[in-house]
Amino acid sequence: MRIGELAALTGTPTRSLRYYEEQGLLVPRRMPNGYREYDDYLVDRVVQIRGLLDAGLPTRIIKQILPCLDKPRTIHFSDATPEMISTLETERDRMSERIGCLTRNRDAISDYLEAVK
Incomplete structure (x- = not known):
């Protein structure tokens, strides 16, 4: 295409x-x-x-x-360096924090919607 x-x-x-x-x-x-x-x-x-x-x-x-x-x-990543592993761990942890924040915000909006309906 x-x-x-x-x-x-x-x-x-x-x-x-x-x-x-x-x-x-x-x-x-x-x-x-x-x-x-x-x-x-x-x-x-x-x-x-x-x-x-x-x-x-x-x-x-x-x-x-x-x-x-x-x-x-x-998955196989034969040339993973310690730096790459550390970077990926940091990114994973940052994503987890964002997911937690998004989940809290979603739940707050859901609670609000439930209260006003």
Whole structure:
């Protein structure tokens, strides 16, 4: 599929898709005319990238962990350095804090809605 189709399917601006490519997060094929050609599996990849970005992970970390996320049941990351492990632990803990905050806010809104209904 072409970049516009991928953008439409994922709700991602084409500019962002090009940025993901520059960062090495997406690798489209190139047609003889130079156009990008995206495989169907990249729809899920883009959704995954956006989710990780929304969670606050920087692209440099996403690039390193994406190969591990293709098949979650068969994760193997043979070249994980102590620094990478520490970074991922820090990011995981930060996400957990955000999840806790979001959960408290959601529950407060639910309680408010229940009270006013």
